[in-house]
Amino acid sequence: MELDDRTLTSVAAYDEYARAYQESLRLRRPVADVRRFADLATRGDLVLDAGCGPANDLRLLRDAGVHPVGVDLSLGALREARMLLPRHPLVQAPFHALPFRPRSFGGLWLSGTFNHLPRAAWRPTFARLLDLLDRGPVYLAVYRGDRDLAEVEHPVLGTVHDSEASDAEVEALLASHGVKDLTVEIRPDPILDRRRPWVVALGTFER
Numbered sequence: 048m049e050l051d052d053r054t055l056t057s058v059a060a061y062d063e064y065a066r067a068y069q070e071s072l073r074l075r076r077p078v079a080d081v082r083r084f085a086d087l088a089t090r091g092d093l094v095l096d097a098g099c100g101p102a103n104d105l106r107l108l109r110d111a112g113v114h115p116v117g118v119d120l121s122l123g124a125l126r127e128a129r130m131l132l133p134r135h136p137l138v139q140a141p142f143h144a145l146p147f148r149p150r151s152f153g154g155l156w157l158s159g160t161f162n163h164l165p166r167a168a169w170r171p172t173f174a175r176l177l178d179l180l181d182r183g184p185v186y187l188a189v190y191r192g193d194r195d196l197a198e199v200e201h202p203v204l205g206t207v208h209d210s211e212a213s214d215a216e217v218e219a220l221l222a223s224h225g226v227k228d229l230t231v232e233i234r235p236d237p238i239l240d241r242r243r244p245w246v247v248a249l250g251t252f253e254r
């Protein structure tokens with residue numbers, strides 16, 4: 048599977064600005080969501096943070112009592128993550144070719160994971176990620192809207208290409224893959240506030 052050039056351009060922005068991106072978000076993380084997610088997981092389980100970036104949430108997840116594994120395509124982001132977490136499992140790989148066996152994880156944390164993928168890739172990518180999950184909580188946070196890899200000037204990353212979804216689309220994506228007990232909420236962006244709303248969903252998956 049080939050990655051869209053616009054996805055690769057966005058990943059390159061994380062390579063270049065990983066530290067600034069990490070710093071800009073350090074005090075603006077979804078701490079309550081991490082706790083709710085961890086409460087739905089089994090203590091000590093491995094959970095997958097796909098698109099972990101420079102470890103914005105890995106430490107929070109670890110401190111909440113689960114064992115997160117971070118994956119990202121951006122080596123620059125993973126280098127920053129490594130500085131925060133010297134002995135933590137971090138893997139550089141694209142979402143469509145993750146080196147894990149099916150049903151390896153007890154939770155799936157997807158914060159901004161789909162932001163830079165074409166909308167047509169969301170459903171197959173979500174299905175692949177879900178194959179890696181045995182059971183447990185599924186968290187998905189995406190930009191709210193209907194744009195598909197639209198060019199955006201991000202205050203920290205520069206020019207990137209973002210995709211968005213409506214709350215109904217997010218709910219349908221998760222529900223149609225068997226994610227249950229869903230809550231779907233609209234939240235302000237941690238940097239851009241209400242000018243850039245997010246859709247945030249949390250549910251549980253059982254086989």
Ligand SMILES: C[S@@+](CC[C@H](N)C(=O)[O-])C[C@H]1O[C@@H](n2cnc3c(N)ncnc32)[C@H](O)[C@@H]1O
Pocket residue numbers: 050054057058061072097098099100101103104118119120121124140141142143157158159160162163164
């Ligand atoms: C919006 S950032 C989210 C970072 C972090 N989860 C957070 O919430 O701040 C999206 C991340 O996904 C990564 N990414 C984008 N497309 C990817 C792909 N196809 N495979 C692996 N990682 C990808 C980017 O490098 C970036 O670190």
